[in-house]
Amino acid sequence: MVRDWAAVFDLDTDAEDLLEHFDREWFRGRSYRHLPDARHGVERGTAIFDDVVVRGYPSIPRALVLEPAVEAHFEGPVAVEEKLDGYNVRLARIDGDLLAFTRSGFVCPYTTAKVGELLDLGDFFADYPEQVLCGELVGPENPYTEHDYPEVEEAAFYVFDVRHRETGDPMDVPRRRECCAEYGVASVSHYGTFAPEAAAEAAIETIRDLDARGREGIVLKSVDGERALKHTTSAIHRSDLEHAFGLPFDYGRDFLFTRVMREAFQAVEFGESPEEARERARKLGESILLPAVETVRAVEAGEAVGDTHTVRADPAVVEALLSHFRDKGLKLAVERDEREGDRRVVEFTKIARSTRDKTAYYLDGGTVDE
Template sequence: MDYHEPLPVSAERFAELREYFETRSFRGREYEHLPDYRSDLNRGVVLIEDTVVDGFPKIPRTLVIETGVPRHFEEELAVEEKLDGFNVRVARVGDDSADEPLAFTRSGIVCPFTTYQARELLPVAEFFADHPDLMLCGEMVGPENPYTDHEYADVDSLDFRVFDVRDRETGGSVPVRERRDLCADYDIPQVPFHGVFTPEEAVEKLPGIVEELDAGGREGVVMKTLSVDQQLKYTTSAANQGNLEYAFSLPFDYGQAFMFRRLIREAFQSVEWDEDERARRERAHELGEAILCSMTDTIERIDGGATVGERHTVRAPPEIVDELFEHFRSMGLQLEIETDEREAGERVVTFTKKTQATNDKVRAYLDGQIV
């Protein structure tokens, strides 16, 4: 098979795009992945042995529910919760089922930690024996992982929640209702489901759903046609402000466009919610705190001699943690280990991925460097 066959591009175009793929290996198995989004190929497409693993598509966002939803959807749509974790695709790509399936992060990298966890958390043997061509797309959520740190009350360490099941090569989705039944059959946990609505009903129901999620500090919703041909996302103020707080705690490492986009979302929501003066001032106050207090905290910490960065905790067998750190170092990340303990045969490590720009710039400004 030629790699381009299941993908939505011609052989000629695929040959042009091939130069953007990067080569890596996982336990001696070489693969290529597309780390960035290209107009006609999903970010994260993987070419491994004689298999293609399609990337997960980019989900457009609306800033205004009332107009954006009916404009985007002509038919019924399912509303599911958007969970805050990291995107993972789990697929079987080879025949050697002893070392399968693999777990791919958003950009198509096989992560040793996530692969280990996916095999532990999911009934992979049963599911892939019956459905070898499908891939489970979901969010890894919970506090103990090397990429994100959002807490959910029902997740102590780490859990997987499926939001899509696709053909691993063509990316064609199992329709929402069938997917929910399929996952239920295998006891595979899924993202919370809020129902199926016409676009008009959705416009009516969504503000209430979003407000409730917001009050619980949750991230938002993803709307999708039942065939999953079209998707649309909308996030809560809690998520926008949480992202801003995090980004401004590492102000020179996050792109300014990242912050700007989230500020704009808050403004549109404040207008759509038709907030009165008091509610708008309260939002302004919270936004100001998210921005300023996270920066002042970082400046004071660096002034006190600390190094700042993205802090994470992982829990896994010692050899998996070693493999993860080796994987990060091979990608050029600088890690600082804070605590390293054994609990019930597992290694529990809290570490920081150093973010160089914020440490260097803040230090230089504190030392009087002129802007």
């Protein structure tokens, strides 16, 4: 069946103007297309399998100052839920197969296998075949992020949204949470539902608590799931900067301004004293300088620098993942590669070439044009 893609995506232009921006990939011998960047009002990560559409997850705006943002953004009750630091995954069943889509719409072989191990979703998709489970995959054994949670030994999946596969329409928050509980699927933590005038204060108190525990932040949602805002902790801002300045010539500049300004607005909204603001500044400065110093020393010592990950799965799944990274031009340094029973465990570093090469250049006497 040839579908009218302009109608499917509600385009005001010719469908080919959109479709030309899709990348083509293969999964288990089957071709599909995915949209790596938002185009013509269609979300990044939208994927097409034959005539089946899986909509990308919409971008959530960030509130720098909670009280006025909540007042401007919401008219009715507001649900406050935890925002986790992992990677965004959408789970859909297509022609009987459970597939895990990353944020860009790539069907990740490792994530698909991992959620198949972690979750039994047969009953859910039997009852809701056209819905998509949107969630965060967290834990120390994943190929994309490095943040650990003490309650997660290897990997875990937490649902933060359920949406219609083709339209992207969300399930309302109460129904979504009831649905996840009914089918035994873990959800992100829910801190309550509040009237708009009380939501900002509740959100600030939640942020303070999460910050003290080194966690990422919150998402505020209208109960119908249609509107959302995110806000993050000082702890995660520093963690982001530590990561970025551990690889300064790859990520440093892009991360710096936004995180520093988030800290500035948060310090003001929290009513911090000069001493408290100075302590915030000290922690922020350390998160920038100390990892950069460590990286320069590592390059000087000839050590690999980059993002290090551990994956554990069927050998064929691990090989498919590593091959995908290499096909994308990533240089991998394998630190450990062993078998544990019928699973292959690999620890590898995605080499940060720009940081490695530029740091080595300056250590050898290279100069900077200013």
